[in-house]
């Protein structure tokens with residue numbers, strides 16, 4: 001389909017269609033519940049990985065007839081399921097299914113490994129090339145996390161399993177070629193060095209504080225120059241935490257990649273226009289992409305501080321996640337937002353971050369809340385945004401003007417409001433009592449008329465960006 005559309009050069013309709021098909025990786029619209037872009041063919045959740053029409057239940061009953069070893073091969077993330085020609089099915093490794101596509105890539109990986117002057121990067125590239133033929137990524141993943149001092153990075157391989165709607169286990173290939181942002185990465189080291197002090201500084205009683213174990217992921221800030229495969233279709237990710245292999249998590253942790261250029265795109269295409277409508281004019285001058293980026297970095301860092309275990313009551317010692325249940329995720333997202341801001345204020349007090357930029361950080365945070373709230377109050381990030389907006393509106397920190405319908409930061413009271421909200425949520429996590437959490441949500445995630453109105457006013461703004469790239473040789 002892509003080939004035949006690419007060959008039509010004189011028809012604007014064909015080129016629009018081509019853009020849509022490329023953006024969606026096929027003829028179905030990913031951000032619109034898989035409606036067909038053209039024609040009437042219905043979407044199949046097994047995509048090209050399972051024989052068309054095979055259901056999860058049918059596969060389950062077939063798996064019953066297999067040995068444990070065969071079953072494991074069927075459920076392996078890197079096999080496709082095919083009909084075996086005898087009324088049954090077989091599992092085929094990715095490399096034998098996709099050899100024609102993969103071999104040229106392997107050749108390039110070896111070539112780049114030869115050209116690079118960074119041994120850890122070259123080592124990773126060679127292991128990745130090997131992994132593509134064995135469909136065993138462990139060594140390559142470990143080498144990827146161990147990479148040091150490289151100017152370049154790539155996220156490459158079958159990773160995410162979202163697209164498999166039959167079993168949710170099959171990973172799809174994605175590729176990002178990236179230039180590491182040395183300056184932003186150095187900034188990050190500056191912040192993470194303060195983790196322990198940030199925990200000690202939390203506005204909660206000592207019995208709620210934890211011993212900081214450090215970050216479970218390595219952070220890299222990059223700019224990607226191209227993205228392909230699963231990376232190019234659907235929602236454009238601004239950050240990722242990979243690999244997904246639990247064995248690598250155990251031995252090495254993960255690597256968290258931030259695509260700074262995509263943050264800028266999201267800021268310019270969504271947060272800025274949304275803010276222009278909803279934020280008081282006098283404060284629009286403080287909005288900045290870098291302010292937004294700093295806030296997101298602090299959010300990610302602050303997932304690592306605060307109580308991860310229950311500190312009081314009958315569930316003491318249990319993980320807060322297990323003790324609270326499904327409400328934990330939105331609570332933890334809101335906590336990371338607010339503790340991130342609280343800790344950013346601390347870093348400014350310590351002189352690690354410039355105090356003069358406080359207004360920039362806070363207004364950019366407000367803008368990002370309006371982006372999240374558009375996901376709706378049922379979604380974890382949407383719920384987290386509603387909590388911050390409603391709580392700070394009532395307890396100080398955020399102002400709303402009934403006349404102009406505009407929102408603003410109350411600079412005099414913002415840090416106090418953030419502190420008290422941070423304390424409430426940290427204690428909720430430490431208590432691990434879902435009834436308390438539910439009561440807190442019932443109070444602060446009400447769909448108030450002004451929230452409904454904010455969502456309605458920004459209805460016409462895009463929900464995502466479409467990257468267009470050009471190579472300019474100098």
Ligand SMILES: [Zn+2]
Nearest residue numbers: 299303333336
């Ligand atoms: Zn988060």
